[in-house]
Amino acid sequence: MIVKLLSGDTPRSPVLAVVLLAIFVALAFAPFLFPGVRSVDTAARICVFILLVASYDLMLGYGGIVSFAHTMFFGMGAYGVALASTHIGRGFDALAVGTLSGAVLAAAFALVIGLFSLRVRAIFFAMITLAVASAVAVLVSQLSQITGGEDGLTYQIPRELTPAFRFGDEVLGVRLNGKLLNYYLVFFASLALFLLLLRIVNAPFGRVLQAIRENDFRAESIGYRVVHYRVAATCISAVVAALAGALYAIWLRYVGPSTVLGMDIMLDILLMVVIGGMGTMYGAVIGATLLLVAQNYLQELMGLASGSVAGLPILPELLSEDRWLLWLGILFILSVYFFPAGIVGRLRQGR
């Protein structure tokens, strides 16, 4: 049954299996295991990012296509929910309309960009997505009448998903309120979509994608339409990213350019994929969890380190908590060189 749910793609490493199980249990019971606003918020973020990173891995790890527009698709889902909730009003119908229109818009963009660039050279895709994504990001912050500009949008979600809604007394010290429902909405939706992605990559479609990644010329000779497969992978990936964005918007009740469209988020996604392991869906789980947990504590640690070398030249600057992107960048380069298979790849090799 479990093997079937995982589409036959088991962790294939005892250590990996234990780690994945631990993450699953921790996320599934997060509100009960780690009560507190901040830790539940981190858990929800991890759920969303696992889904987002997994969808990116479908493109990068399985399809061998580099995209810099993944945050754009993520943002489309998020802004879809935000705009629908602002204009239609509070309610589940607004969430549905917003999610759906965001996903459709993302699919349409992915289709057009994919058809334009992938039919010539896969390398065009990286540049064109970079150009389009930054144009969209600037557009979003300039069209402030519609999108709220740099300030973003705050909106109301259905009452059933907010802390104000109570449906029972405490269980194990946790209040049964709408926030809990909201968390489980995010959790189960992410889980279902993640399993769907796992299904896709282990289906014949995923195998063909891997064949194209290894040698597109040969795959074309065998008779697979490389462009069709690549464009399809891009579209699926974009739709899932938009859905992840919608979940994120429902959870945060706020969207803004810096939370969903920023280049640093794109870098985070890249790091999570590479560190977790490209071409293994489980890499997304490990990478997202590791990085988000580290981000919460790494910055404080760097602040301490910076304080301890306060007298020296340059060093405090290098270690200040605002410079964590520098260290992530170095870590990223090193992991591409020395860790191309990522943590999951290493664990599977070691078996």
Place this chain on the structure above:
Amino acid sequence: MSGTAEHTPTMARASLGDRLAPWAPFLLVPVMAALGFLAIASPATWLTLTVSGLAMGMMIFIMASGLTLVFGLMDVINFGHGAFVSVGAFVGVSVLLVLGHMTEAPSLALNLAALLAAVLVAMAATGAMGWAFERVIVKPVYGAHLKQILVTMGGLIVAEQLIVVFWGPEEIYIQRPEALKGAVTFAGAALEKYRLVAVAIGLVLFVAMRLVLRRTKIGLIVRAGVENGAMVEAMGYRLRVVFIAVFIAGSALAGLGGVMWGLYQEVITAHMGNQVMILVFIVVIIGGLGSVEGCFIGALLVGLLQNYIAFLEPKVALISNIGLMVAILMWRPQGMIPVVKAK
């Protein structure tokens, strides 16, 4: 014998369209300028916008030329090229600030000397940085596009952050040298002096680059290497060395472009390289990856269009370049002047 006429071999003269096809990209620039003239309707405004568009195009060309050659020669795509632009701007502007007494003096000779010093120091710095970048970041990932994109992107982030470490997170405002401030009036149009200088520098560089590529031995090797690298190596030339030289030259040009861009905007930030890179990528794609001429035309088109549209319809200016890219890729999917690779 009436049938023979049908078999007479004829040498059909190529149609006008066929004969024009190789030149079509070159014609696009005057066509764009003419369309702009019709849309704007005021000759003075049009002249101002055209000069500023050409200046912008020249600067983008300077930054993009290195990137396109590096790709053509070694199939290396450098997403970190923007780092050289930023570093060049910061180094050059620092030199200009140090030489403040020379830039503020109302003497053209002193101003130009200060500018020259700034440009040379910036180019030396970015050239050296390019060499290090090639050794440390690019060399281990030859032949793997996916890793190249990832690693050079990582290099860009690290370089941007290092700029913030050394120069601080605030943007730096810079004044142009005294003699280059203000504008000259020509036929009722105000033409900023600095833009005229930028156009001149760009033109000189383009002509010089063409001369080097067309008339010298090293240019011949570079062009042959772009077309068929394996053959050039079989002839006994060490293409690796040529490639490193081109990489360093391209980085130095990006640094020069950075100084010029910084003076054009009169403000520099650590992210400026990354922002310009978006235009540079569009230019490189529509020009045809690996083609210097295509890159030049593409840069002029992008510069002109950006300025015309910004005047006519400011909100659309952002997406106008994407529209241009889409239109050109529909016309020629490999870019305006595709590089023919012997396979």
